[in-house]
Amino acid sequence: xxxxxxxxxxxxxxxxxxxxxxxxxxxxxxxxxxxxxxxxxxxxxxxxxxxxxxxxxxxxxxxxxxxxxxxxxxxxxxxxxxxxxxxxxxxxxxxxxxxxxxxxxxxxxxxxxxxxxxxxxxxxxxxxxxxxxxxxxxxxxxxxxxxxxxxxxxxxxxxxxxxxxxxxxxxxxxxxxxxxxxxxxxxxxxxxxxxxxxxxxxxxxxxxxxxxxxxxxxxxxxxxxxxxxxxxxxxxxxxxxxxxxxxxxxxxxxxxxxxxxxxxxxxxxxxxxxxxxxxxxxxxxxxxxxxxxxxxxxxxxxxxxxxxxxxxxxxxxxxxxxxxxxxxxxxxxxxxxxxxxxxxxxxxxxxxxxxxxxxxxxxxxxxxxxxxxxxxxxxxxxxxxxxxxxxxxxxxxxxxxxxxxxxxxxx
Numbered sequence: 001x002x003x004x005x006x007x008x009x010x011x012x013x014x015x016x017x018x019x020x021x022x023x024x025x026x027x028x029x030x031x032x033x034x035x036x037x038x039x040x041x042x043x044x045x046x047x048x049x050x051x052x053x054x055x056x057x058x059x060x061x062x063x064x065x066x067x068x069x070x071x072x073x074x075x076x077x078x079x080x081x082x083x084x085x086x087x088x089x090x091x092x093x094x095x096x097x098x099x100x101x102x103x104x105x106x107x108x109x110x111x112x113x114x115x116x117x118x119x120x121x122x123x124x125x126x127x128x129x130x131x132x133x134x135x136x137x138x139x140x141x142x143x144x145x146x147x148x149x150x151x152x153x154x155x156x157x158x159x160x161x162x163x164x165x166x167x168x169x170x171x172x173x174x175x176x177x178x179x180x181x182x183x184x185x186x187x188x189x190x191x192x193x194x195x196x197x198x199x200x201x202x203x204x205x206x207x208x209x210x211x212x213x214x215x216x217x218x219x220x221x222x223x224x225x226x227x228x229x230x231x232x233x234x235x236x237x238x239x240x241x242x243x244x245x246x247x248x249x250x251x252x253x254x255x256x257x258x259x260x261x262x263x264x265x266x267x268x269x270x271x272x273x274x275x276x277x278x279x280x281x282x283x284x285x286x287x288x289x290x291x292x293x294x295x296x297x298x299x300x301x302x303x304x305x306x307x308x309x310x311x312x313x314x315x316x317x318x319x320x321x322x323x324x325x326x327x328x329x330x331x332x333x334x335x336x337x338x339x340x341x342x343x344x345x346x347x348x349x350x351x352x353x354x355x356x357x358x359x360x361x362x363x364x365x366x367x368x369x370x371x372x373x374x375x376x377x378x379x380x381x382x383x384x385x386x387x388x389x390x391x392x393x394x395x396x397x398x399x400x401x402x403x404x405x406x407x408x409x410x411x
Contacts, residue, residue: 023248027105028092030246032085035138038074039081048076051136055123068120072112075137083178084142090172091145098152106229107148108141111197114225115140118193126189134190135183143194144201146176151202201225368392372399380406 022029042048053071058064075081096104119134126132155167180191208220209228368389376388376399383406391409395401 022093024101025093025096026243026246026248027101027108028088028096030242031092031108031138031141032088033246035074035084035088036081039076039078042074042076043078048136051076052133053119053123053136054133055127056132068116071119071134071136072116072138072140073136076135077182080135080137080179080182083175084137087142087146087172087175087179090175091142091149094153095145095148102229102232102235105235107144107201107226109230110201110225110228111141111144111194112138114200115144115190115194115197118196119190122189122193131186131189133186135187137179139179139187139190140194140197142179143176143191144198146172147195147198148202151198368397372397375399376402376406379403380410383410 042051050067051071051074053059053067058067075084095107099107119140123131123134149172150169153169155169158165158167160166176191180188204224206222207225208222209225211218211221372392373385373388376391377383377385380388387409388402388406391402391405392399395405
């Protein structure tokens with residue numbers, strides 16, 4: 001069966017990797033490749049009339065029993081192929097990562113056999129009611145996957161349209177509705193049989209399954225369908241044969257920048273400074289930079305910038321407070337310094353954030369010049385220096401735009 005070929009496409013998960021695309025989803029990738037190639041080949045070779053499963057006269061009169069085996073391998077038109085490929089990617093990748101490649105390959109094999117068996121029974125029973133054929137395509141596998149997604153994964157979010165609640169899974173069901181309505185009523189029947197297949201797979205009903213284990217000495221063993229696994233030796237053999245053909249998806253490229261407390265690929269640590277951490281390194285003062293920050297050229301982290309700025313402003317405030325207590329001559333200077341520090345301290349976190357963003361993005365730090373400040377001060381003598389500097393920074397130091405902003409604010 002086709003499930004054995006799909007079982008060959010296995011990807012071994014690696015630790016500390018973020019799964020994107022087809023990473024850790026080799027079986028799904030192989031299914032999509034085989035499905036696309038078989039559907040396109042059937043269209044180019046003009047053999048699409050041989051794909052669907054029809055009871056009379058193809059099976060009863062001409063004994064074309066091979067249709068039972070090939071009808072899940074290809075779609076008959078491009079619309080069904082597109083919807084099927086999208087559903088395989090949206091649903092199959094996540095289910096394979098949750099199951100693992102070997103269990104997922106076993107699930108594909110079981111779903112293919114069970115859905116095909118149910119389809120044959122349905123056309124035998126439904127022939128009396130006018131149902132004579134089943135459309136080509138892996139309908140059973142796709143809707144069995146949709147049932148697994150419905151039962152395994154919770155919804156990411158919910159939303160409401162016209163008073164009706166929907167979840168994030170509704171978009172996959174909208175795509176599935178295109179397959180359901182592609183060739184009614186037979187497409188509706190095979191879709192329901194696929195959901196029934198997924199339901200039966202998740203139940204604990206004991207079903208006689210073949211056993212190749214020598215120790216059990218029995219050909220059939222009663223156990224649930226979800227416990228069945230293809231033989232490990234066969235799985236490894238097919239994996240070695242087909243993995244070079246399908247290929248493997250590379251993990252995402254990791255950024256060279258690291259967060260505080262982590263280390264990059266060169267093994268250089270970017271731990272927090274002593275003012276933020278638990279212990280302080282000997283010989284390093286509060287707010288000072290270590291040798292790693294200056295000698296190796298590592299960019300400072302956001303926390304280190306915040307800590308250094310806040311510590312500097314705190315030390316300056318304490319120094320000014322001590323100066324005001326020493327003599328009356330320094331009271332005026334001390335109060336002026338305290339006011340300046342009081343104005344700068346609330347902006348220290350914002351300035352540190354801007355400096356960190358500029359350093360990470362490679363942009364240089366821009367400071368308003370005295371000429372720009374003097375020009376706007378002459379035009380707006382009633383406004384303070386901070387308001388003018390903030391207007392320049394907000395408008396990217398464009399004097400004309402800053403003037404317009406100040407005019408709007410004033411009035």
